[in-house]
Amino acid sequence: MKITKYAATAALVLSAVSASGLVQADVLVKVDGSSTVYPITEAVAEDFQKSKKNAVKVTVGISGTGGGFKKFCRGETDISDASRPITKKEMEDCKAAGIEYMEFPVAYDALTVVVNPKNDWIKSMTVAELKTIWEPAAQGKITSWKQVNPAWPDRPLKLFGPGADSGTFEYFTEAINGKSKSSRGDFTASEDDNVLVQGVARDIGALGFFGYAYYEENKDKLRSVPIVNKDGNPAVAPSLKTVIDGSYQPLARPIFIYVNAKSADKPEVKEFVEYYMKNAEKLTKEVKYVPLPAKAYAYNDDHFAKRIKGTKFGGENKVGLTIEDLMKLEAK
């Protein structure tokens, strides 16, 4: 008899629930999107909630930049984290749903090329050398360091990189090979950057790339490679300073939040965005990302106050943009 009693209770519960209807009166700020931007938004959300004594609730998801924009353009979220600018397709989706948005760069993510610390032949690499290694034509052919540069030893070249779905991979291929997602396929790919760290740390002939935060945390196991952007330029190693002053190119990219313009009129969302811009510099450093210069956050604040809508990228990813360039662009 027990089981039948349970069944009756369950039926009762379900009918009571459907009768009570949807109750959602909480003051809630909903954020979703890129897992690259996540640590920063999480830090802001954590402190914002504390400063508001939990009167405002913030939720942050990691659906990925693309998945986040899908929800954002359906009007399900207030803010979307993005590790690349909004695409043409996504702009159309938002427009079709009548969703207007504001775009704010919040930090830099410096893609870092790393080698094993025992690797003593690499002092720096040029973009051209990286292209020789990573371009699609290199597949199965470029298998030794010597083939890239005759001055380097004849050691097997083992490559590690993020999976093809990640924004990091998209940006790296765009910046190095000139076309997004165009790359050789015969490298060890993992969505989990910690796997890439382990891979490069164990193999003397390894070369890999991932976000700066993962290098910063594993400095004892890896060595970063200074990059020569154009022939004749000096080699620049990634660091807070070189990313902010724009000399670490072309592998530094801005990351963004997109704010739904209608949501921005809600006091809780407005306060959250203002809190974000005020504290982003400090919190970005704390989670080991590279903050924008202070004037960029002031610029964001100003644009938010004026409610300047749209994207500055016109649906395309631009490579090698410094923060100065970014601030000069006009919204489209």
Added chain:
Amino acid sequence: MNQQELQALRTMIVVHKRWDMIFGLIGILALMIALMTFTALFADMAINGVGRISWEFLTSFPSRRAADAGILSAWVGSVLVMLVTAFAAVPLGVAAGVYLEEYARKNWVTDIIEINVSNLAGVPSIIYGLLALGLFVYTFGLGQSILTAGLTLALLILPVVIVATREAIRSIPQIIREGAYACGATTWQVVSDHIVPYSSAGILTGVIIGMARAIGETAPIITVGALTFIAFLPPAPFTGEPPAGLFDWLFAPFTVMPIQMFNWTSRPEAAFLANAAAAGFILVLMTLAMNGLAIWLRYRLRKNINW
């Protein structure tokens, strides 16, 4: 039987016994591989994570500082989602199993249903997530809530519960039914007074296997919209915004343990890996507690069966 034949027989027995022993060894080896793998994984997790487990770890929300981060929203979310799953899957699964065994006529239609139910048990869980996203989240408007996640996992484990129910019912001797029918009982009386009580131990085993699978699922839960950072709990009954009801928590946003672990393992700071291991350890303990409860219930139920 002459001496020679006896000798041949003895050799044969020796050979057969040797085969027995060899198979026994293979069996032990197979068991050891399964056990050792689990033990090694569990020990590794315990070594990395036990240092992080404390009262604060269980009662804190996620944080950017690994040392302050905890799993409060994750374990509460997991428990509530499992509650919804159990309340939805058990009645539906048991009713379906009982119907197929005791009421349905045995013909090609029931055969097809039977094959389909078994096949459903093998469908990848992400498919259930996509189905639930379209059905529960958008069509029924239940939102990205605990209720949606619970119902999704209930669908996922329904085939397991149905199959287990049917197996348990089949193991009841036919004479029990015949006796009851001979006394003039209706099918409903036979089912409610005999079939369900006697098979409840077996049903419970099936439910537990299903629940143990459900508690570790990530893919369908992410699809229906579980979040990663959530620093508040679902409202307790009658405490939410007015008009507060008993079941407001069903519609609250949530996260679950596997998602919290997944997020922590992909963080750059090594300290978060320890957090993930600690959360994994707690998740295994939760599964064990669930199993323990089932074993205890099964023991209680079996005691009351007198035949």
